[in-house]
Amino acid sequence: MKHSQPPSELPQMARAVSVRRLFRHGDRAEQRTIAALWLLSLAASIGLGLASVIYKWSGLPVRLGGVELYITVYPPLVICLLWTLTCGWWWGAIPAYLATLTLALYGGMPLPWALLFSGANPLGFAVMGLGYRAISASRRLTSVGAMLLYVQLAFVGAIFSSSGALVWCYTNRIDSTALLPIWQGWWLGAFLQSVLLCAPVLALMWPHLERWQQQRPQLLVESSRDPRGSVLRWLGCVTIGVLVYGFVTLQLADNLLQAQAAAIPAGLARALEVARDTTWAFYWVFALIVVFIAVFGYHMFIHWQTLTNQLLADLRHANQRLYMLAGTDSLTGLHNRRVADERIAAEWLRAQRLGAQAALVMIDIDHFKQINDRHGHPVGDEAIRVLATAIRALSREVDCACRYGGEEFVIILPQADAEGAYYFAERLRSRVAAAPVASEHGVFHFTVSVGIALVNPADPGHEAWIERSDHALYRAKRDGRNRVVAAAA
Numbered sequence: 001m002k003h004s005q006p007p008s009e010l011p012q013m014a015r016a017v018s019v020r021r022l023f024r025h026g027d028r029a030e031q032r033t034i035a036a037l038w039l040l041s042l043a044a045s046i047g048l049g050l051a052s053v054i055y056k057w058s059g060l061p062v063r064l065g066g067v068e069l070y071i072t073v074y075p076p077l078v079i080c081l082l083w084t085l086t087c088g089w090w091w092g093a094i095p096a097y098l099a100t101l102t103l104a105l106y107g108g109m110p111l112p113w114a115l116l117f118s119g120a121n122p123l124g125f126a127v128m129g130l131g132y133r134a135i136s137a138s139r140r141l142t143s144v145g146a147m148l149l150y151v152q153l154a155f156v157g158a159i160f161s162s163s164g165a166l167v168w169c170y171t172n173r174i175d176s177t178a179l180l181p182i183w184q185g186w187w188l189g190a191f192l193q194s195v196l197l198c199a200p201v202l203a204l205m206w207p208h209l210e211r212w213q214q215q216r217p218q219l220l221v222e223s224s225r226d227p228r229g230s231v232l233r234w235l236g237c238v239t240i241g242v243l244v245y246g247f248v249t250l251q252l253a254d255n256l257l258q259a260q261a262a263a264i265p266a267g268l269a270r271a272l273e274v275a276r277d278t279t280w281a282f283y284w285v286f287a288l289i290v291v292f293i294a295v296f297g298y299h300m301f302i303h304w305q306t307l308t309n310q311l312l313a314d315l316r317h318a319n320q321r322l323y324m325l326a327g328t329d330s331l332t333g334l335h336n337r338r339v340a341d342e343r344i345a346a347e348w349l350r351a352q353r354l355g356a357q358a359a360l361v362m363i364d365i366d367h368f369k370q371i372n373d374r375h376g377h378p379v380g381d382e383a384i385r386v387l388a389t390a391i392r393a394l395s396r397e398v399d400c401a402c403r404y405g406g407e408e409f410v411i412i413l414p415q416a417d418a419e420g421a422y423y424f425a426e427r428l429r430s431r432v433a434a435a436p437v438a439s440e441h442g443v444f445h446f447t448v449s450v451g452i453a454l455v456n457p458a459d460p461g462h463e464a465w466i467e468r469s470d471h472a473l474y475r476a477k478r479d480g481r482n483r484v485v486a487a488a489a
Helices: 019-025 028-054 076-087 089-106 111-117 120-135 144-161 163-171 176-215 227-259 266-326 337-354 368-375 377-394 418-434 462-478
Strands: 060-064 067-071 358-365 400-405 408-414 448-454 484-486
Touching: 019 028, 028 076, 028 089, 067 176, 076 089, 076 120, 076 176, 089 111, 089 120, 111 163, 120 144, 120 163, 144 163, 144 176, 163 176, 227 266, 337 358, 337 400, 337 408, 337 462, 358 368, 358 377, 358 418, 358 462, 368 377, 377 400, 377 408, 377 418, 408 418, 418 448, 418 484, 448 462, 462 484
Parallel strands: 448 484
Antiparallel strands: 060 067, 358 408, 358 448, 400 408
């Protein structure tokens, strides 16, 4: 006999929508709605991307607290990032790539460089998606923790996407001293749009999307089974992003300083040179600290994951044990009545659906009250165990034997016809009659009465099946006990 296993899968926080599964398992309304929204987003991204070049929304100066900052406004980023975070990387990467490719070719960028340049925003999206995959955090931005994580991911993603600014400046022969506004405008604009525009929309959309994903799991991509690899790649991206950001920022500032060195008094130039050397020394120390934190964080994650996996394995084992105990009779080790009712109902439905055969065998110990009165309840319990041992010895792997209550047992025999069920019941009756039971008054034997009922398509429900086997058992008792009676077909 095999116990049913409780479900052990843990719920996944977020999974991408599979295009193949959408058009294979989705309904027409879903397919048309998602396809129309995506094509509309693609057209809007290309149009708004061209507008950002035509109307020169790049590197706009903004003064904040007495400091001049540069911001680039690029609306396609918001549209494509929402697709990436809600449906998956490819959904946002393709329109982002095509929008950037269009504006690059419109701006006169050579095709090879345009193909490279267009991957900047998809690269930033990939870093954000990798972060969510590594951490398995919810995208429901209604808590402080979820929002802080999103802000950090948005910053690192913006840094990676700003690599496109270097390609843009190189292909357009922009002087290195003018690179800072373009590069800073790119990453700062991307970061601010991700936080101030994309985050509120995501916070409103995600509860509805999460509910839809839970209702339509067949449309989603299988979850990742390599959390260690995801964490390692994510830590590598964060480390590289922080180091590159610091290096480029200092290098661009250094270029500006050298370009204006001739106009600076000698004393001030010397002080700026000391500050420059000190800043670079601090940067390299900072770089070592960042690398150390990344390596240490990865090892901490591995340690945490090992402990968590062990705890989950122990919890799963304990749950399975509790599940088995909840459905097991403590005296005999067989299934209890709760499992019996569930399995009888399930077997009846299976037989009705497939037209299969099945038999229900009901067993009762003869004169069990006299056994208890004469030999005591411990000996009565031993008689019950002897019967359970005989049942277990004769049952097949597919059979389900249960203690139905007191001295009464039921056995479900799938794929059993009348002859097979009767043969099984007679073997069981004979085996029990020959089994000795020890007591203080000496060894004694006991007998059982057995009723059999085959599954009947005319039964209105499984309760009728039980009732017919119970009537057959009653006839066996009435006709003299120690016998097998089959219910009429």
